[in-house]
Amino acid sequence: MSVTLQDRVGKPWRKPHFISNPFLRWGLIIATVIYLILAIGSLEVSWERVYLGLERGWRFIVGFSQPDFISRWPDIYEGMIESVIMTITSTIVGIAISIPIALGAASNIAPLPVYLICRGIISISRALNEIIVAILLVAIFGFGPLAGFLTLSFATIGFLAKLLAEDIEDMNKSQAEAIRSTGASWLQWVNFGVQPQVMPRLIGLSIYRLDINFRESAVLGLVGAGGIGATLNTAFDRYEFDTVAAILIMIIVTVMALEFISGNIRARVQ
Amino acid sequence: MPTRINSKNVKVWQVRDRNGQLLRWAMWMTAAILFYLSWMKISAETTWYFFFDAPRIAADIGTRAFPPRWEYITSLGKPIWDTFNIATLGTVIALVIAVPVAFLAAQNTTPKIPLHPWAVGFIPPFVRKFIMTTTGEDVYSAGLIRPFALLVIVSSRSINSLIWALLLVSIVGPGVFAGLLAISIRSIGFCAKLLYEAIEEIDATQVEAIRATGASGWQVMVYGIVPQILPAFAGIAVFRWDINIRESTVLGLVGAGGIGLQLQGSLNILAWPQVSLILVVILVAVILGEWISAKVRAAII
Amino acid sequence: MLKLEKLTKVYKTGDKALSEVDMEVPKGQVIALIGPSGAGKSTLIRCINRLVSPTGGSVILDGVDVTSLGSSGLRRERRRMGMIFQEYALVERLSVMENVLSGRLGYVGFFRSFFRKFPQSDVDEAFRLLDRVGLLHMADKRADELSGGQRQRVGIARALIQDPAVLLVDEPTASLDPKTSREIMRLIVEMCEERKLAAIINIHDVSLAQMFVQRVVGLKMGRIIFDGAPNQLTPDVLTEIYGEEDWEATIEAVDDDDYDADDVDGEGKKGEA
Numbered sequence: 001m002s003v004t005l006q007d008r009v010g011k012p013w014r015k016p017h018f019i020s021n022p023f024l025r026w027g028l029i030i031a032t033v034i035y036l037i038l039a040i041g042s043l044e045v046s047w048e049r050v051y052l053g054l055e056r057g058w059r060f061i062v063g064f065s066q067p068d069f070i071s072r073w074p075d076i077y078e079g080m081i082e083s084v085i086m087t088i089t090s091t092i093v094g095i096a097i098s099i100p101i102a103l104g105a106a107s108n109i110a111p112l113p114v115y116l117i118c119r120g121i122i123s124i125s126r127a128l129n130e131i132i133v134a135i136l137l138v139a140i141f142g143f144g145p146l147a148g149f150l151t152l153s154f155a156t157i158g159f160l161a162k163l164l165a166e167d168i169e170d171m172n173k174s175q176a177e178a179i180r181s182t183g184a185s186w187l188q189w190v191n192f193g194v195q196p197q198v199m200p201r202l203i204g205l206s207i208y209r210l211d212i213n214f215r216e217s218a219v220l221g222l223v224g225a226g227g228i229g230a231t232l233n234t235a236f237d238r239y240e241f242d243t244v245a246a247i248l249i250m251i252i253v254t255v256m257a258l259e260f261i262s263g264n265i266r267a268r269v270q
Numbered sequence: 271m272p273t274r275i276n277s278k279n280v281k282v283w284q285v286r287d288r289n290g291q292l293l294r295w296a297m298w299m300t301a302a303i304l305f306y307l308s309w310m311k312i313s314a315e316t317t318w319y320f321f322f323d324a325p326r327i328a329a330d331i332g333t334r335a336f337p338p339r340w341e342y343i344t345s346l347g348k349p350i351w352d353t354f355n356i357a358t359l360g361t362v363i364a365l366v367i368a369v370p371v372a373f374l375a376a377q378n379t380t381p382k383i384p385l386h387p388w389a390v391g392f393i394p395p396f397v398r399k400f401i402m403t404t405t406g407e408d409v410y411s412a413g414l415i416r417p418f419a420l421l422v423i424v425s426s427r428s429i430n431s432l433i434w435a436l437l438l439v440s441i442v443g444p445g446v447f448a449g450l451l452a453i454s455i456r457s458i459g460f461c462a463k464l465l466y467e468a469i470e471e472i473d474a475t476q477v478e479a480i481r482a483t484g485a486s487g488w489q490v491m492v493y494g495i496v497p498q499i500l501p502a503f504a505g506i507a508v509f510r511w512d513i514n515i516r517e518s519t520v521l522g523l524v525g526a527g528g529i530g531l532q533l534q535g536s537l538n539i540l541a542w543p544q545v546s547l548i549l550v551v552i553l554v555a556v557i558l559g560e561w562i563s564a565k566v567r568a569a570i571i
Numbered sequence: 572m573l574k575l576e577k578l579t580k581v582y583k584t585g586d587k588a589l590s591e592v593d594m595e596v597p598k599g600q601v602i603a604l605i606g607p608s609g610a611g612k613s614t615l616i617r618c619i620n621r622l623v624s625p626t627g628g629s630v631i632l633d634g635v636d637v638t639s640l641g642s643s644g645l646r647r648e649r650r651r652m653g654m655i656f657q658e659y660a661l662v663e664r665l666s667v668m669e670n671v672l673s674g675r676l677g678y679v680g681f682f683r684s685f686f687r688k689f690p691q692s693d694v695d696e697a698f699r700l701l702d703r704v705g706l707l708h709m710a711d712k713r714a715d716e717l718s719g720g721q722r723q724r725v726g727i728a729r730a731l732i733q734d735p736a737v738l739l740v741d742e743p744t745a746s747l748d749p750k751t752s753r754e755i756m757r758l759i760v761e762m763c764e765e766r767k768l769a770a771i772i773n774i775h776d777v778s779l780a781q782m783f784v785q786r787v788v789g790l791k792m793g794r795i796i797f798d799g800a801p802n803q804l805t806p807d808v809l810t811e812i813y814g815e816e817d818w819e820a821t822i823e824a825v826d827d828d829d830y831d832a833d834d835v836d837g838e839g840k841k842g843e844a
Contacts, residue, residue, distance in 0.1 A: 060437065140328045
C-alpha cells in the first residue's frame with residue numbers, strides 16, 4: 001500500500017515488459033536478430049532458378065484444373081491399393097502389439113522392470129522418423145510393401161501405446177479396485193476394471209492412427225517401401241504435373257474422407 | 271435384459287442382444303477378412319527369400335555400421351545448421367501466414383460476406399452442399415471466405431512435407447530454400463487449425479466488453495482476442511517447431527537440403543559408418559528439440 | 572438524458588425478448604431493473620449500446636438516435652455508455668492498468684492503443700480512478716490475479732474512464748458474496764452521484780436494489796409492468812413481477828430465485844451471430 005496517487009499521476013505509464021530484466025531482454029532481442037540475419041544469409045536462394053521454376057509451378061497449378069487420372073491409371077491404382085493395404089495391416093498389427101505394451105508402460109499397473117522396457121520401446125519408436133525407419137527396413141527386407149508395413153506398425157506402437165498408457169494411468173482407481181476386491185485374477189481385472197474405462201479412447205486413437213498411417217503410407221514409396229509415393233515420385237521425375245495433381249487429389253480426398261469418418265466415430269464412442 | 275434360449279430350453283442371460291451380437295461378429299469378421307486379403311497382397315509382392323535372409327543382412331549392416339565414423343562429424347556442421355534453419359525459419363514463416371488464415375477460419379472471427387445470388391449460380395450444387403454440411407452455413411449467407419480458409423488448411427495438412435519438398439525441388443530447384451518452403455507450407459495448416467480452434471474457444475464476454483467501450487474492429491482484436499489466444503499461440507509455435515526439427519532431418523532425401531542430403535549421399539555409396547553417425551546426430555537433434563520445446567512450453571503455460 | 576422508444580427485440584428463433592419498451596432516464600438518475608430470468612433485462616441493456624441489435628424502436632441518448640447510427644457513429648456513442656458486466660469481463664491476461672485504459676479505446680487511434688501509448692491525461696485519469704476504487708497498488712498486476720470484488724472494481728474503473736453519460740450495469744453483484752455485493756453497489760451509486768451519471772442496473776436481488784436506488788423498473792416477458800419508487804414495491808407488485816411467493820419474508824425468497832440470466836445472454840450471442 002506504499003504507492004500513493006502522487007507517485008504515479010503525471011508520470012508516464014508503460015506496460016510492464018514480458019521479460020523484466022533489461023539485459024536479458026535486449027540480449028535475447030539482439031541474439032534473435034543476429035540469428036535471423038545469419039540464417040537468412042545462409043539460404044543461398046538462386047532467384048534465377050526460382051524464376052525458371054515458376055513456369056513449372058504454374059503447370060502444377062494448372063494440373064489441378066485438369067488432373068490426369070487416365071494415362072498412368074494402372075500405376076496409380078496399384079499404388080493406392082498398396083497404400084491402403086499397408087494402412088490396414090499396419091494399423092491392426094500396431095494396435096495388437098500396442099495394447100500389451102501400453103499395459104506394461106502404465107506405471108499404475110506394471111512392475112518397474114516391465115515399465116522401463118515398455119517405455120524404452122515407446123521412446124525408440126517415437127524418436128525415429130518413419131522415413132528413416134523405412135530406409136533401414138528397405139535395406140534389410142528389400143523393396144516393397146513389407147518394409148512399409150513394418151515401418152508403419154512400428155510407428156503405430158510408439159503413438160498408440162504412449163497415449164493409451166497415459167489414459168490407463170489417468171483412469172479411475174476406485175473402479176479398478178472394486179473389481180480387484182472381488183477376487184478377480186489379473187487378466188479378469190484388466191478385462192473388467194481397466195478395459196471398459198479405456199475402450200472409448202482406444203477406439204478413437206486407433207481410428208485416428210488409421211488416418212495418420214494412410215498419410216504416412218503416401219510418402220514411404222519415396223524410399224522404396226511401397227505405396228502411392230513411388231508413383232508420385234515417378235510422376236514428379238517426369239514432370240507430369242497433371243498426374244501429380246491427380247494423385248494428390250486422391251490423397252487429399254481420402255484423407256478428408258478418413259478424417260470425416262474418424263471424427264464421426266470418435267464423437268460417437270466418446 | 272438380453273437373453274437367449276439355450277439347448278436345454280432355459281433362458282440364459284447374455285451381455286448383448288441378438289443384433290448387437292451379430293453386428294460385433296460381422297465387424298470382427300470384416301476386419302479379419304480385410305486383414306487376410308491385405309496380407310496376401312503384401313505377401314505376393316514380397317520376395318520371402320529376402321525376408322528370411324533379413325537377420326543375416328541386418329547383422330551384416332550392423333557390423334559394417336559400427337563403429338560410426340566419428341571424424342565425419344566435421345563435415346556435418348553446415349548440414350546441421352541448415353536443418354536447424356529450415357525448421358526454425360519454416361516455423362516462423364508458417365506462423366506469419368497461419369495467423370490470418372486462422373482468423374478467417376474461426377467461426378467467431380471470420381468475416382461473413384453474403385455472396386451475390388448471381389455468383390452463387392456459378393458454384394456447382396454438390397460443392398455448395400458439401401460446404402453446407404462441413405461448415406454448417408450456406409455460401410449464400412456466409413460467403414466463401416471460411417470455406418476457402420478451411421480448404422487451405424486441409425490441403426496443407428493432407429500432404430506430407432516430403433511431398434511438398436518433392437514438388438518444391440522441382441519448382442525452385444534442389445537446396446535449403448525448397449526445404450524451407452516445404453516445411454512452411456506443411457506447417458501452415460497444422461498451426462492454423464490449432465489456432466482457429468483456440469480462437470473459437472475464447473471467452474466472448476471479454477470481447478464484448480472491449481466492443482462496448484467503442485473500440486474499433488482492430489482494437490477489439492488486439493485487446494479482446496489476441497491476449498486470450500497468446501498462450502495457445504506460443505504453445506503451438508513450439509510444438510510445431512519440435513515436429514519441424516524431426517521433419518527437416520529427412521527432407522534432404524528428396525534433395526531439399528539439410529542433413530538428409532548427407533544421409534542420402536552416404537546411403538548411395540553404402541558408407542554405413544557415415545550413415546550410423548548421421549542417424550546418431552539426427553537422434554540427438556530430435557531429442558534436443560523435444561527437450562527444448564518441453565522446457566519452453568512449461569515456462570509459458 | 573436517455574430515452575427508449577418502443578424498443579423491440581425479436582430473436583431469430585422467434586422469441587420476443589422485448590416488446591415496445593418505453594423508458595426515460597433523466598441525467599443523474601440510477602434505475603434498478605428487476606424481473607425474473609428471461610424477462611429481457613440483459614437484452615434491454617445490450618440493445619441500448621447495440622451489443623444486441625434491436626429489431627424495432629429507438630434509443631436516444633442526448634438527442635442522438637443510437638439505433639440509426641453507422642459503425643463509426645455507433646462507436647462514438649458507445650464511448651458515452653459505460654458498461655459493467657456480470658462476470659466482470661476483464662481481459663484476464665492483460666494487466667489491471669491495461670484493462671482500465673481499454674476504456675479509452677474509443678478515443679485513441681489504433682497504433683497508439685497497439686503500442687500502449689495512451690495520452691498522459693488518460694494515464695493520470697486511470698491512476699485516479701484506480702486510487703478511487705482502492706486498487707492503485709494493483710495497477711501492474713494481471714487481471715486474473717485479482718479477487719472477484721477487485722475485478723469488479725476494475726470493471727467499474729474501465730467503464731468510468733470512458734467519461735460516459737450513462738452506465739449500463741448488468742448484474743454487477745451476481746458472482747459476489749453479500750458483503751462485497753453491497754460494497755460494489757455502494758461504489759457504483761456513489762460514483763454516479765459524484766459524476767451526475769444516469770445508470771440502469773440489472774439486478775436480481777430486490778432488497779439490494781431497494782437499499783441503493785431511487786427508482787425501480789420491473790420487467791416481465793419483455794414489458795415494463797412496474798415503474799416507481801423502491802418503497803412502492805409491495806408484495807403484490809413482486810407477485811405480479813415474479814409470480815406467487817411469500818414476499819413478506821423478502822430477502823431469502825428472492826435469493827432463492829436462482830440466478831441464471833445466462834439464458835438471455837446465450838440468446839443474445841445467437842441473435843448477433
